[in-house]
Amino acid sequence: MSRLKSTFDCLRQRGEKGLITFITAGDPSLSATVPALTQLADAGADVLELGVPFTDPEADGPAIQRSSERALLNRVTLRKTCEQVALFRQHNEDTPVVLMGYLNPILALGIEQFAKLAHESGVDGLIVVNLPPEEAGELSAALKPRGIDLILLVAPTTPIERIEGLAQSCSGFLYYVSIKGITGADHLDVKDVEHKVASIKLTTDLPVSVGFGIKTPEAAAAIAKVADAVVVGSALVDILGGEKELEEALSDLYELTSALKRSIREC
Amino acid sequence: MLRHREGDNELPDSSGHFGPYGGRFVAETLMSALDELTRVYEDALDDPTFEAEFRTDLARYVGRPSPLYEAKRFAASIGKARIFLKREDLNHTGAHKINNTIGQALLASRMGKRRIIAETGAGQHGVATATVAARLGVECTVYMGSTDIERQKPNVYRMKMLGAHVQAVDSGSKTLKDAMNEAMRDWVTNIDTTHYIIGSVAGPHPYPAMVRDFQSVIGEECREQCLELVGQLPDVLVACVGGGSNAMGLFYPFLNDINVKMIGVEAGGEGMQSGRHAAPLNGGTPGVLHGANTYLMADEDGLILDTHSISAGLDYPGVGPEHAYLKDTGRVTYETVTDEEALQAFRLLSACEGIVPALESAHALAQASKLSAAGDVEDVIVVNLSGRGDKDLETVARMDGVEL
Ligand SMILES: Cc1ncc(COP(=O)(O)O)c(C=O)c1O
Numbered sequence: 001m002s003r004l005k006s007t008f009d010c011l012r013q014r015g016e017k018g019l020i021t022f023i024t025a026g027d028p029s030l031s032a033t034v035p036a037l038t039q040l041a042d043a044g045a046d047v048l049e050l051g052v053p054f055t056d057p058e059a060d061g062p063a064i065q066r067s068s069e070r071a072l073l074n075r076v077t078l079r080k081t082c083e084q085v086a087l088f089r090q091h092n093e094d095t096p097v098v099l100m101g102y103l104n105p106i107l108a109l110g111i112e113q114f115a116k117l118a119h120e121s122g123v124d125g126l127i128v129v130n131l132p133p134e135e136a137g138e139l140s141a142a143l144k145p146r147g148i149d150l151i152l153l154v155a156p157t158t159p160i161e162r163i164e165g166l167a168q169s170c171s172g173f174l175y176y177v178s179i180k181g182i183t184g185a186d187h188l189d190v191k192d193v194e195h196k197v198a199s200i201k202l203t204t205d206l207p208v209s210v211g212f213g214i215k216t217p218e219a220a221a222a223i224a225k226v227a228d229a230v231v232v233g234s235a236l237v238d239i240l241g242g243e244k245e246l247e248e249a250l251s252d253l254y255e256l257t258s259a260l261k262r263s264i265r266e267c
Numbered sequence: 268m269l270r271h272r273e274g275d276n277e278l279p280d281s282s283g284h285f286g287p288y289g290g291r292f293v294a295e296t297l298m299s300a301l302d303e304l305t306r307v308y309e310d311a312l313d314d315p316t317f318e319a320e321f322r323t324d325l326a327r328y329v330g331r332p333s334p335l336y337e338a339k340r341f342a343a344s345i346g347k348a349r350i351f352l353k354r355e356d357l358n359h360t361g362a363h364k365i366n367n368t369i370g371q372a373l374l375a376s377r378m379g380k381r382r383i384i385a386e387t388g389a390g391q392h393g394v395a396t397a398t399v400a401a402r403l404g405v406e407c408t409v410y411m412g413s414t415d416i417e418r419q420k421p422n423v424y425r426m427k428m429l430g431a432h433v434q435a436v437d438s439g440s441k442t443l444k445d446a447m448n449e450a451m452r453d454w455v456t457n458i459d460t461t462h463y464i465i466g467s468v469a470g471p472h473p474y475p476a477m478v479r480d481f482q483s484v485i486g487e488e489c490r491e492q493c494l495e496l497v498g499q500l501p502d503v504l505v506a507c508v509g510g511g512s513n514a515m516g517l518f519y520p521f522l523n524d525i526n527v528k529m530i531g532v533e534a535g536g537e538g539m540q541s542g543r544h545a546a547p548l549n550g551g552t553p554g555v556l557h558g559a560n561t562y563l564m565a566d567e568d569g570l571i572l573d574t575h576s577i578s579a580g581l582d583y584p585g586v587g588p589e590h591a592y593l594k595d596t597g598r599v600t601y602e603t604v605t606d607e608e609a610l611q612a613f614r615l616l617s618a619c620e621g622i623v624p625a626l627e628s629a630h631a632l633a634q635a636s637k638l639s640a641a642g643d644v645e646d647v648i649v650v651n652l653s654g655r656g657d658k659d660l661e662t663v664a665r666m667d668g669v670e671l
Pocket of ligand 1: 362363388389390391392466467468507508509510511512513514579580581625627628653654655
């Protein structure tokens with residue numbers, strides 16, 4: 001069974017909601033990535049999203065744009081991102097890792113070669129922000145036999161008829177983008193999200209996670225009430241990109257992650 | 268006719284592909300807006316009222332048809348070929364860009380969108396967008412890289428005068444590609460109220476086909492004018508290629524005239540060897556950026572490279588997907604012209620003909636000069652003079668050591 005599936009099965013059995021964290025590989029330095037992932041997992045993150053730096057992150061807000069820029073200054077590529085996952089796997093066999101990024105680095109590496117490398121590195125899932133299912137056939141065919149889940153996004157603008165098709169091409173979990181906007185935006189509306197997630201749930205048994213614009217334990221708890229998992233990115237990325245020394249930043253990362261997990265558990 | 272004539276190139280297919288190129292590579296949030304735009308556009312193509320409105324605006328507001336002018340002194344100073352200029356520089360706002368913004372403004376009205384956004388490099392598309400927004404009385408924001416704001420100041424002020432908000436973009440390379448990233452971020456955020464007027468035959472489907480169709484008026488007029496003036500079709504068409512809209516507009520109505528040769532001219536910057544250029548069709552590889560699969564300037568890790576051109580309107584790492592297709596099929600040849608060669612042509616046309624061309628268009632002029640200088644045949648060459656050079660005087664003056 002895939003790590004993502006067993007993670008979500010476990011959560012369901014415990015009647016618990018999941019916490020998914022996002023950081024960018026190589027931010028603030030390449031050597032910080034494995035310690036940061038470890039910290040997040042130790043603090044209670046159920047799934048780890050790892051951003052693949054890209055020069056033109058057209059769906060991301062300022063926080064993740066800057067984090068991508070910092071990582072690119074460290075010359076962190078898709079290959080190096082996979083290497084970090086492999087290193088992390090030496091310490092952690094259980095926590096699923098999902099890569100999140102844009103299509104061009106994958107095309108440059110070659111779809112087959114990427115799928116092979118991701119599999120060997122212990123990657124569990126993939127989110128490609130600028131790849132709708134209509135264009136995803138080849139990638140999906142390369143990932144499937146290797147047990148890597150292709151996770152698709154559902155947006156507030158996605159019509160219900162389309163969600164069914166999306167859910168069929170998707171595995172692992174569905175990612176509901178909670179706002180019309182970019183990552184880290186400010187206009188989250190819990191009622192809206194509740195409505196939409198409920199209607200998604202009518203079309204699929206896949207777990208539904210919700211992300212974009214969730215920054216605080218309070219917001220996470222509110223969203224966790226209506227979804228299977230909550231994704232937090234910009235707030236964590238801001239900690240890593242701040243002024244503090246790495247050790248202190250990692251401890252802040254731990255603090256925020258455990259606070260998020262606590263409030264999700266209590267919701 | 269906006270609807271393609273029978274026998275014309277039928278591409279893109281219904282999913283927006285030109286062979287392997289094109290398509291829709293965007294965030295899910297944009298998919299429904301692209302569907303809506305496609306639907307409204309397809310309906311408009313079949314609606315005689317739309318066509319009539321479009322033609323009337325082009326005639327009475329833009330000032331079409333633009334003349335086809337024989338540049339005799341310019342041609343004689345180079346070689347034997349007869350060189351004709353398709354005078355898009357004489358359009359209202361000074362470039363071909365307005366043909367597209369007129370069409371998209373009509374569509375925005377049909378969709379009931381009360382806010383318009385655009386990206387711009389040289390500022391010509393920004394001005395053309397601000398212009399139609401002023402005319403519709405809708406809110407307008409234009410994204411522009413801060414490097415481009417610096418080198419195209421007159422256009423920045425013009426946009427403000429027209430009531431547009433010019434938003435400086437400081438991320439990445441601070442040029443056209445970053446302006447486009449920022450415009451796409453705005454669009455996902457304001458998708459309900461806003462129409463994004465992309466300024467070239469780039470971006471996700473339906474933009475490449477739609478912008479081409481609006482710009483095809485250039486080639487349609489040119490065909491008739493050439494037959495009337497010269498009694499034959501042109502032997503060669505030459506146009507500069509940034510995103511590729513003025514080139515597609517000129518080429519498209521001639522694609523089935525197999526004896527008409529077509530040359531697209533990319534920005535060779537400081538020379539192809541230097542790596543400092545903006546010529547993805549000549550020095551790039553296929554990949555995905557800004558919604559389409561096409562040739563790109565990217566490194567081996569798939570990261571997008573910074574580009575260089577003296578002309579802001581050509582300073583872009585991608586190119587419209589139909590050009591990628593036409594390159595692969597061999598129907599169109601793509602060449603490069605350096606900054607230096609473009610500048611020479613800029614000066615020569617100004618001095619010989621009293622026409623100051625845009626630096627973008629000067630790339631096409633330089634290529635026509637090379638052609639004429641190399642052969643001794645009396646070919647009929649049509650150059651798309653895509654815009655006028657007022658916006659570039661400051662850049663050129665600075666090269667001459669003059670501060671305006
Ligand atoms: C005068 C002029 N010509 C050409 C271009 C390049 O665009 P395209 O290749 O879409 O015609 C621009 C873009 O700003 C322009 O202003």
